[in-house]
Structure formats: structure tokens, C-alpha cells
Amino acid sequence: MQKLTAEELLIQYAKGRRDFNDVDLSEAYLFEANLPSINFLSSDLSRIHLPYANLSQANLCSTKLQDSELGDAQLYQANLSEANLRGANLSRVNLRFANLQSADLSGANLQGADLYQANLSRCNLTGADLSRANLENASLVDARLAGANLFRAKQADLSNAVTDNATIDPEGYQGAGSS
DSSP states (O other): OOEEOOHHHHHHHHHHOOBTTTOOOTTTTTTBBBBBTTTOTTOOTTOBBBBTTTTTTOHHHHHHHHBBBBBOOOTTOOOTTBBTTTTTBBBTTTTTTTOOTBBBBBBOOOOTTTTTTTTTTTBOTOOOOOOOOTTTTTTTTOOOOOTTTTTTTSOOOOOBBBBBOOOOOOTTTTTOOOO
């Protein structure tokens, strides 16, 4: 795995490079970075600082993003399938039409996130905070929501999701578990 600094990444991206699969950018600082259509397949971006960044249509499949800061980022149509986003801050992030299938979002902060038509099937959302998130037309088939907070989440269809007695539903009630 090649270790890159934030500066090296930005220089290479500006020169037209888009494929950065299997790179190590852990703990890099990329505030407001504009990186649409970048390919970070199987890369290590753990504890990266990317608030307000544009990663629309990025390939983040199987990427390590645990404990990362992605608040207010643009991840429109991004592929985050099988990504590790444990404990990540994704508050107010745009994940419209994103693929998060089988991603690990346990303990993640998704407060106010826009997940319109996102694919969250088989996603691990155990203990995640989805309060005030937009889940309109999002697929939550077999998504694990044990202990998740969905208070005031919009249009959440939990009929095919796995919940438990600690899950807080959009109306603020704890408990009806379907596990």
C-alpha cells in the first residue's frame, strides 16, 4: 500500500490522475477537497479529515474510513459498498443515490444526512445516529439497526430492516424490534 500525503494526492489529481486504489491516506487533512469521480478502491482513509469535500461519484468500495470526518461532504452517487465507516462523522452529508450495500456504519453519525434512494441493504447501522436523516426511497433490506437512533428520520421504511428493543423509531419510540 502506497502512503500519500494530502498535497501529493491533490497535485496528482490536478494532473488528471483519478485512480488511487490501495493507497494509504490515513489521517490526511483535505478540508473542502474537490475530488469528484476519484477511485479509492480498497484504500486506507481511516481518520481522514474531509469535511465539505466533493467526492461525488467516487469509488470508495472496500475502503477503510473508520473514525473519519466527512461532515457536510458531497458523496452523491458514490460507491461505498463494503466500506468500513465505523464511528465516522457523516452529519449532513449528501449520500443521494449512493451505494452503501454491506457497509459497516456501526456507531456512525448520520444526523441530517440525505440518503434519498441510497442502497443500505445488508448495511451494519448498529448504534448509528440517523436522527433527522432523509431516508426517502432508501433500501434498508436486511440492514441491521440494533440500537440505532432514527428519531425524526424522514420516510424511513423499516419493514425489511432488522431492529431491536433499543432502536429508536422516527416517532421517538424505543422498542418494537423486528429482529
